[in-house]
Amino acid sequence: MTKTCLTFRDLTLGYNSHPAIHHLDGTIRRGSLTAVVGANGSGKSTLMKGIVGVLKPMAGTVVREPGVRAAYLPQQSELDRSFPARVVDLVSLGLWPRRGLLGRHTKEDHDSVSQALMAVGLGGFEKRPIDTLSGGQLQRTLFARVLLQDADLILLDEPFNAVDTKTVGDLIAMIKRWHGEERTIMVVVHDLDLVRQNFPETLLLARQPIAWGETKETLRPENLLRARRFHEAWEENAPWCEPDNHEHGDHAHDPGHDHQHDHNHGSGPRAA
Numbered sequence: 001m002t003k004t005c006l007t008f009r010d011l012t013l014g015y016n017s018h019p020a021i022h023h024l025d026g027t028i029r030r031g032s033l034t035a036v037v038g039a040n041g042s043g044k045s046t047l048m049k050g051i052v053g054v055l056k057p058m059a060g061t062v063v064r065e066p067g068v069r070a071a072y073l074p075q076q077s078e079l080d081r082s083f084p085a086r087v088v089d090l091v092s093l094g095l096w097p098r099r100g101l102l103g104r105h106t107k108e109d110h111d112s113v114s115q116a117l118m119a120v121g122l123g124g125f126e127k128r129p130i131d132t133l134s135g136g137q138l139q140r141t142l143f144a145r146v147l148l149q150d151a152d153l154i155l156l157d158e159p160f161n162a163v164d165t166k167t168v169g170d171l172i173a174m175i176k177r178w179h180g181e182e183r184t185i186m187v188v189v190h191d192l193d194l195v196r197q198n199f200p201e202t203l204l205l206a207r208q209p210i211a212w213g214e215t216k217e218t219l220r221p222e223n224l225l226r227a228r229r230f231h232e233a234w235e236e237n238a239p240w241c242e243p244d245n246h247e248h249g250d251h252a253h254d255p256g257h258d259h260q261h262d263h264n265h266g267s268g269p270r271a272a
Helices: 044-052 087-099 107-119 135-149 165-180 192-198 221-233
Strands: 004-015 018-029 033-037 059-064 070-073 153-157 184-188 201-205 209-214
Touching (some): 004 044, 033 044, 033 192, 044 059, 044 153
Parallel strands (some): 033 184, 070 153
Antiparallel strands (some): 004 018
């Protein structure tokens, strides 16, 4: 029997009474690797914040199964790099679920930090100020923090932005390693070629799900065109909408259309 990690029930998320993602229904299977794609403003980052609990739902729910520990890596642009911190300080934040924010770090903890930095190719960087790091080095540092968290559910928001090609390859390798350990991983990605090459499942958003399931089927040209047209039809001050008013031809959980909902994988949306 397929085990579920996350369940979305008519989930609507947004800011200042303006929905950014509408009426999402479906499940994320434990141990799955899912890319979340769509145009800027399509709701990708909003969804990640809703899953981790940073953003409360405007309607509906997101249910994380009991005992599932989550690690969230936000976009680099959300980090204050001017804060006077060293690499070791940033990575050590990954220990707080076990130690608390004020807990004393043991020798074992310090060894774990060093091992995590070695794993991401930053051995010996412990004392480097974070404001001296390149984009790729900072992202490696953040991946080291995720390593320390030892989470069941890993949420990565645009981890490949502003990093060099080698770093992208190394980070992809680490994501695949986590996938091999049967962790559940969701990654916001812009590069569709990268998605096609490395992610078995994809959720295509345009403020609501356009297609969701096996990557090859989800990223079919007709789905990408539908997503672009649907996204362009929205305005920033889009009003609240109700599920009953949906046009079935424009969203992903219409079972009569040919874009895929791979229910066998447990990752596509259920029929509404």
